[in-house]
Amino acid sequence: MSVLIKGGRIITASDDYVGDIYIEDERISLIGQSLDMPADTVIDASGKYVLPGCIDPHTHIEFPFGGTTTCDTWTSATVAAAFGGTTTLVDFCCQVPGHSLFSALEDWHRKMSERKPVIDVGFHMAITDLSDPARMEELKRVVQDEGVTSYKLFMAYKGSVMVDDTTLFKVMQQAHETGALVMVHAENGDVIDVLVRQALAAGHTSTIWHARTRPPITEGEATNRAIQLAHLADAPLYVVHVSCKEAIDPVAEARAKGWKVWAETCPQYLFFDESVLDQPNFEGGKWIYTPPPRPKEHQEHLWQALSTGILSVVSTDHCPFNFNGQKTLGRDDFSKIPNGGPGIENRLHLMHEFGVRQGRFSMNRLVELLATNPAKLFGLYPKKGTIAVGSDADLVVFDPNKQLTISAATHHSLIDYNLYEGYQVTGAPEIVMVRGRTIVQGDELVAGPGAGTFIKRARFGEELTGATGGVAV
Template identity: 55%
Template sequence: MKTLIKNGHIVTAVDDYHADLLIDDGVIMQIGKNLSAQADDVLDAQGLLILPGGIDVHTHFDMPFGGTTSSDDFETGTRAAAFGGTTTIIDFAIQQRGHSAQEAFETWLGKAEGKASIDYGFHMILSEVTPATLADMGWLVDRGVTSFKLFTAYPGVFMVSDGEIFQALQRAGEIGALIAMHAENGSVIDVLVQQALAKGHTEPKYHALTRPPQAEAEATHRVIALAEMANSPVYFVHLSALQALDEVTMARDKGQAVFAETCPQYLFLDYTNYEEEGFNGAKYVMSPPLRTHEHAPHLWRGLAGNDLQVVSTDHCPFCMKEQKILGRDDFSKIPNGAPGVETRLSLLYDATVRQSRMSLNRFVEITSTSPAKIFGLFPRKGTIAVGSDADLVIFDPEGSMLWSAKTHHMRVDYNPYEGRVTQGAIRYVYSRGEKIVDNGQYFGKPGRGQFLVRNHFVKP
């Protein structure tokens, strides 16, 4: 099927021009002025922006955690992503202790196949690092899983030792992979949690008060040192604290291959949300937690100066009524996570381009191009060019979106941005040339999403 998009304002991380696009068999075949090719479908994009499809490299669909499972699976989660202008996600498969990473890969493929409506890849969470795990890393890279996540948090569940992190970093450097780190000092946090509970502090706000920014900064500093010794790149997920950003900035200033993402919740929400009436603060229980208001300006600075390269979501929703309530009398039992895969692009466009924080090019870079480059998808994804997949967002800069749990498409009973209006609206979304969103109507089909075999890590 051929599609012709006419009169569009095309914006990539480096380009800004007006032209027509011809799409054939899911790929961009031609870009030019006044194209006259025959097409099965013609769209007039006059007055609209044509952007590369969003790439969210941090989602948790159908993930078991804290005695329950995240409420979006690969069907509902990828549908919500599409409505939000995201056409590619990279989710996390989990290697359980005592089980192989190969087994985890097959399990997560089974979760996604037949359900995902947009293209997807996997990072592999390593819950332990053994000789068998190190061998599995090579096996997975050969199959296009070229990034691995490790934790300095959650003792007894995900946390691994410094020696294990170091071995994984060494192995990643050998095989062209990238280690992604959840950096918080889990041992200290566990002590603070037990001390808080012993004093009868059970409210949701104590989730934040027992995970101080210094715990994130210390772990970030430690992992950067391990990566330097291993001569390997490292990527920090969901960076939330100015002290942790300072560690990343110093390492990058020295020329070390250190990369990091932040998330919309750390840019738009803050600690005061935990003080909402009753148990409502549980909506915002995530790790790392929301920080006090002075952190966000530093994160915006990091994005502007490229010390932070990516904005992803850490989308990991749990419903208030059935799931968050598990921690009603003990904050440490509240499932960690919040929704965000649908709201990311609109929130960021409104706060960056509309408020002159950054250019359209930079907006595209942090939401699509940089994640594509860092995680081995560029130039198939993350840009608009001849030969690239026709993953496109047709965006109305004069439209607006009202965010509410009543109207969003994420399978969760609250929205962290309830009542917020963002300037700019997603009109059409194309995934490999197929129109899957058309002015609020959904035409994607479960199972049409393809597993992405990603390239080896190459420093962007």
């Protein structure tokens, strides 16, 4: 199967030019101008952008948490991702405390094989329990044998998935040996547990108390602690869903020193402040995610950190719980509301509209934040995350003039609400391809479940082709 994309404005993290792309056997085989060669399919991309497929390194699909399970399946979540220009995601495979890492991997592979994805997929290993010495050997094997080259640890959710500093540091030491990237959910879970118990004892049960019991300092302290421990262990560290200045500052300081520290934020922290939690009729329950929405002044700090390189990635933390029947489990107690929000479909729309069109950063930086940096950090580059000869033909033909109103009525996730309901954006994918196969064309899904495949990822700092390469992001 060959495809020729003609006359598009090709944009990568470093380039911006008009040209043609020729695709054979799932990969880009030639890039040039005025290419004249036979192809099974010819796509006229005149007046459109051609971008590398976006990579979402932070999702929770069919994820059991808070007494329920996220509502998107591997099919529905990846369909939604594809309509948003995402061609690869990396999901969190979570160890059940007391069980092996491999039983978790088997469970995630089973769920993915039963409800097949339409885009490519990798896994992170979320570690909750190292009490059995066998787990340390498993940490090596998931990297060496399974291509799962990142470890995730929760510094919050005490009594559930939270780990102590002993476990955190041991995993960091192991990551130094195995070549894995350590990811942390950075909040001080012990302090938050005290604040939540005190709030409930005082009769504070409404949704606004989700934010009041998780103040920014609890995120800042944990972020700094994780950075210092990772530096001591000489392990690379990636801080997920940074939401506030208190967490930005230690990341900025570490990066200024040249330490191996990277961090992401998510669209919800750029657009919503804590006032959304304080709505009548339990509407604030839709915005119960962790860390919580912050006071509004933190939003500009986040935008600035994205534009200056302090933050390296925009992910979604797509963790969808339906409002009716799931979020409402905590109607009378904010601590029982399942934590998480949707967003897998609208990341590119939002970052193009409010990042590029509003002059906060360039198209090159957009590609860097949504595709190239995630690929480099998570062992997918240069197979994915860029447009180059030999790379997978994961491509988005993007219409910069297409107007779209975001709505739950038209999105492709199974969740019953959209945080960005009514937002109007200009710019949306027209064609989305995974390894040269068209998945989305216009407003139609043209590929069925199973178009995506599991991807074994390279170790941190190595290229997916096997050659050693630097990670300068």
